Amino acid sequence: MDIRAEKGRPEKFPCELLLLFSFESSDQLEGSIKNVDLEWKGFISALMKQGDFKGELFECRLLYTQGALPAKRVLLTGLGKKAEFELEKWRGAVSKAGQYIRNAGIKEFALPISKFDSFSEVELSESFAIGLLLGLYQFNEFKTLDRDKIKEIGEVTLLGEKDEETRLIDEGLRTGQIISDAVCMARDLVNGPSNHVTPTLLAEKARQIALDCSMEIQIFDVDETEAMGMGAFVAVAKGSQEPCKFIVLESNKGKGLETIALVGKGITFDSGGISIKPSENMERMKDDMSGAAAVLGTLQVAHKLQLPFHLVGVMPATENLPSGKAYKPGDILNTLSGQTVEVISTDAEGRLILSDALTYSLRYKPKAIVDLATLTGACVIALGNDVIGLFGNDESLLKRIEEASDKTGERVWRMPLWDEYFDHLKSDAADFRNVGTRVAGAIIGAIFLSKFVEKIPWVHLDIAGPASIDKERPYVPRGGTGVGIRLLVQLLRDWKIS
Ligand code: BES
Ligand code: ZN
Ligand code: ZN
Secondary structure: OEEEEEEOOHHHOOOOEEEEEEOOOOOOOOOHHHHHHHHOOOHHHHHHHOOOOOOOOOOEEEEEOOOOOOOOEEEEEEOOOHHHOOHHHHHHHHHHHHHHHHHOOOOEEEEEOOOEOOEOHHHHHHHHHHHHHHHOOOOOOOOOOOHHHOOOOOEEEEEEOOHHHHHHHHHHHHHHHHHHHHHHHHHHHHHOOOOOOOHHHHHHHHHHHHHHOOOEEEEEOHHHHHHHOOHHHHHHHOOOOOOOEEEEEEEOOOOOOOEEEEEEOEEEEEOOOOOOOOOOOHHHHHHHHHHHHHHHHHHHHHHHOOOOOEEEEEEEEEEEOOOOOOOOOOOEEEOOOOOEEEOOOOOOOHHHHHHHHHHHHHOOOOOEEEEEEOOOHHHHHHHOOOOEEEEEOOHHHHHHHHHHHHHHOOOEEEOOOOHHHHHHHOOOOOOEEOOOOOOOHHHHHHHHHHOOOOOOOEEEEEOOOOOEEOOOEOOEOOEEOOOOHHHHHHHHHHOOOO
């Protein structure tokens, strides 16, 4: 899809469809819609007066202009109550309008953008690109039948009133496109089946990003990780025939910038291993690499937006399968940190591979570590599918994540990490076990991870719920969501360097 900014007036602009937004029950039309209404001899205001379009949030009404305007059609879309307007609603409304236009088979549209309230052209157009591109995302890679029936919008024009406004719109669009591209890339990886999205494919993807963005990359195989002492990562990888990859991607190395480590769980399929999962819904476990996908996406955006950080992305990637070579309950593993772990469940594999990845990340002496992982089913039970479980050891980092979340709409909810929870992980045979009892599963998972970050400010995001969803949200279709990228990019954009 080609989205661009152009100087122009909506009432004078020829196009297949002109998209206009309006607030709920506003007596007075405001901004560009007013000029279109004037040109159209009050058609829109008459329609609203009659109650045929109320402007309720996400309401859409298609109108035919019959030559009254250069645009062939107009789509009115509601923004809801003016007092409740925020960018999250804007992204949703843009997505709903885009889906309406696409489903109607219309391939091109235009719309005016002008600053509103405290929202600038840059913010509105960035959020426009995000709402549209993420809302229109489709995963059709493996569909071979009826490909000609797949509908797509080809061209979108955002109209600015003056040269300066058009330039600001263009600037916001470019940022929104960079972010959306990365989220869509992550969604493709999450939606991709595990027979395609293998650890090798993740490594190739990382290599490609490294090449495109001139980043440093290291990819360690099973022998190298074994030699380095990553007993936990290697144990999980042992049951699978598919080669494991420990991927380290680094941007802005050696430039004296602040270091931040991003660690992402990269289990390309989680069967549970010897502690095998029930077969119902097991196909969803192809999304168990969503953390790694989010790290890849975040690094790509950070490079393209030239965010001034030395970022280290650490992505342990492997399958978790049962076999004659698989690790077993009761096994004791030597982690890279030197601490030993008694395996109680081979299905709690995420925390094992992350323990070595977190320890590995410490050698970069990061200012902060953020990990993302589809870690526990318990987090989905606690918070549902639309909320990220937020854990950490540093109040200021936790706050920054919450502030970033308020801006991006990727909801987080803070969970406690009191020391007492650690009692659940006491082991008779080793330093600790990898699971507790059935209680507080998400917290126990996070407590386990906390033992591998020493004193570094650290945040753990349990994305088991939002990584892929069955029920669509306004600009998040069903399936892989690419959750976490927008949140981390916002965190970095707002970071005040000390
Ligand atoms: N990948 C799963 C967590 C998961 C579950 C993600 C459901 C998305 C949806 C993880 O490896 C796992 O199996 N965790 C176990 C931990 C338990 C054995 C302590 C779980 O949640 O059941
Ligand atoms: Zn598991
Ligand atoms: Zn898992």
